[in-house]
Amino acid sequence: MLRLITLAILLALSWAAERKDWGPYVTRNAYNFVEVLNATNFDDSIYGNLKASLVQFTDSSYASARKYAPVFRDLAKRLWDWDSVLQFVTVDCFKEINVALCIRFQVRRVPTLRFFEAYANRQENVGKDIGPLAPDEVREKLADLIAKHKYLPIGHFNLDPISNVMQLRTLLRSGQTTILVYQPQQSKLGRNIMLEFLRWPVQVRIVSDPLLAAKVGIDPVYYKVAVISRKGEVVNLNENSKRLKAALRKLNVKSEE
Numbered sequence: 001m002l003r004l005i006t007l008a009i010l011l012a013l014s015w016a017a018e019r020k021d022w023g024p025y026v027t028r029n030a031y032n033f034v035e036v037l038n039a040t041n042f043d044d045s046i047y048g049n050l051k052a053s054l055v056q057f058t059d060s061s062y063a064s065a066r067k068y069a070p071v072f073r074d075l076a077k078r079l080w081d082w083d084s085v086l087q088f089v090t091v092d093c094f095k096e097i098n099v100a101l102c103i104r105f106q107v108r109r110v111p112t113l114r115f116f117e118a119y120a121n122r123q124e125n126v127g128k129d130i131g132p133l134a135p136d137e138v139r140e141k142l143a144d145l146i147a148k149h150k151y152l153p154i155g156h157f158n159l160d161p162i163s164n165v166m167q168l169r170t171l172l173r174s175g176q177t178t179i180l181v182y183q184p185q186q187s188k189l190g191r192n193i194m195l196e197f198l199r200w201p202v203q204v205r206i207v208s209d210p211l212l213a214a215k216v217g218i219d220p221v222y223y224k225v226a227v228i229s230r231k232g233e234v235v236n237l238n239e240n241s242k243r244l245k246a247a248l249r250k251l252n253v254k255s256e257e
Helices: 002-020 023-027 042-046 063-078 096-104 135-147 165-172 189-196 210-214 241-250
Strands: 052-058 086-092 112-116 178-182 203-207 225-228 234-237
Touching (some): 042 052, 042 086, 063 135, 086 096, 112 135, 189 203, 225 241, 234 241
Parallel strands (some): 052 086
Antiparallel strands (some): 052 112, 178 225, 225 234
């Protein structure tokens, strides 16, 4: 009996240790990363929303659609850090309540993925078809689409580049922890860092002028990032994610899980 009790305790401790490493997903069922909508609540959830939406129009009677459903859920789970700017939604066109809705949105294949931008207008807006792509391709396309729009309630999501010395000085005196990223034309570094740090209480801004970037110690080759503390102190780093997070933690800035 004593051996059984000891074994049970060891198993419980092992489970608890493993659970600790699950991160922010531990309190959520995988299905909860995707909101299930129908014809009665679709418009209110999509149009005028402060977030963009990725909608999966599916049909539970088709094997191909059922096969893709867990792929979509997994993508929503992977991109949970983007929750402040993007919601994942699914609509089952097989259900009678949704038939007219799916006809209205011209769903001709399942699954169909449609992107609706933040503050989408209801009038003749059936979303942007992003095709039946692999998850990594969907992620990249979503990143591009999200980056094209402003998210007013989220002050730190701003892809307009710092373009003059006055703006730079204002940034240094803002009293906010800031990640300033050198992003030349055709680069997506600033966009990627913004999306990665959406859950951090920081603002991420970009600068495209190398001479302006040099004023805060940014080197276009070796040190493309400057972390600016609330006091205006600057630490220059490369774009390595772990080093960026370590620098923020030294400033007592932590992710909002």
